[in-house]
Amino acid sequence: MDIDKLVRDNIKKMSSYSSARDEYKNGVEENLIYLDANESPFDNGINRYPDNKHNDLKTVVSKIKNIDKDQIVFGNGTDEILDLIIRVFCNPNNDKIITLPPTYGMYDVIAKTNSVENIEIPLKNDFSIDKNEILRLNSINTKVLFLCSPNNPTGNSFDYNDLNDLIKGFDGIVVVDEAYIDFSSKPSLINIINEYDNLIITQTMSKAYGMAGIRLGMGFSNKEIINYINKIKPPYNINILTENKALNELSKADQLNINISLILNLKKVLISCLKKLHFVEKIYKSDANFLLVKVDDADLRYGQLLEKGIIVRNRSNQYLCENCLRITIGTQYENKILIKTLNEL
Ligand SMILES: *Cc1c(COP(=O)(O)O)cnc(C)c1O
Numbered sequence: 001m002d003i004d005k006l007v008r009d010n011i012k013k014m015s016s017y018s019s020a021r022d023e024y025k026n027g028v029e030e031n032l033i034y035l036d037a038n039e040s041p042f043d044n045g046i047n048r049y050p051d052n053k054h055n056d057l058k059t060v061v062s063k064i065k066n067i068d069k070d071q072i073v074f075g076n077g078t079d080e081i082l083d084l085i086i087r088v089f090c091n092p093n094n095d096k097i098i099t100l101p102p103t104y105g106m107y108d109v110i111a112k113t114n115s116v117e118n119i120e121i122p123l124k125n126d127f128s129i130d131k132n133e134i135l136r137l138n139s140i141n142t143k144v145l146f147l148c149s150p151n152n153p154t155g156n157s158f159d160y161n162d163l164n165d166l167i168k169g170f171d172g173i174v175v176v177d178e179a180y181i182d183f184s185s186k187p188s189l190i191n192i193i194n195e196y197d198n199l200i201i202t203q204t205m206s207k208a209y210g211m212a213g214i215r216l217g218m219g220f221s222n223k224e225i226i227n228y229i230n231k232i233k234p235p236y237n238i239n240i241l242t243e244n245k246a247l248n249e250l251s252k253a254d255q256l257n258i259n260i261s262l263i264l265n266l267k268k269v270l271i272s273c274l275k276k277l278h279f280v281e282k283i284y285k286s287d288a289n290f291l292l293v294k295v296d297d298a299d300l301r302y303g304q305l306l307e308k309g310i311i312v313r314n315r316s317n318q319y320l321c322e323n324c325l326r327i328t329i330g331t332q333y334e335n336k337i338l339i340k341t342l343n344e345l
Pocket of ligand 1: 079080148
């Protein structure tokens, strides 16, 4: 596939912002006197601009994810990367994206912000992908297809063969949003990233890694696509506090897996408790750190929980999610209070 043909002309033609630090050759790094960027010279740890190439962070993430450094892009949250992807490929008022509701709400918001139409192709009743319909609507203007797997808010992962068939059959870019992949027993598509020209995978530090507050999202693709995203990326989008905190947290190698298995165990316990409640009608199978739960009356149950100081997400107004609450797995204590409260309703 010729990726160049998918990229907007204005992006192809432009050159990216050249920051002060880009213009000297990186050689000896020590004892340099920096008088090039109009920063304050007084050292307080944050007086210098951050590294716009995020070199240290890329080194660490490249090892963790087993992918080349030039196949990684970082964003101020995944949301920034999703926005950059739309802006690289979609001409406003002309091109379109495809999303599969019920799904993550930001795809639609970002598309509309960029005057890009969002074609919605709903999931089937069992939350699987309507592959034929997607491939039927595939055109030169449908530039980006967003697949969220495991999907938010339904919690299921999409069938591996369906995902591969779509990446193969779709004529535009396919973004697979793997925000919840660390909780899933299914493999990440990052393992097959080099088999496709048109695949972008996004992951995040916000969920399993426990760093939603520092805003750090990751995009993985081939070098060519990453270069285009880098071309329009705000150079200093990852600040020094974020980079340092991430490096520090990522150095605690075992903690991630400990936390993930804790959450998965707590999820099992929560499922068995929820099953016993008379007003719970269905608990959907989840590969993520949340459960989609169908109750008798979502508005009522949501309100009752809120009154007791427990906030869940009411997804009742979403397609296929009538009377569904989305409940994040909390600590053992939080889950216990939740169950106690639900039992008393
Ligand atoms: C939480 C979430 C993200 C993460 O977004 P960040 O901007 O990285 O915090 C991305 N995609 C989905 C589907 C999510 O649920």
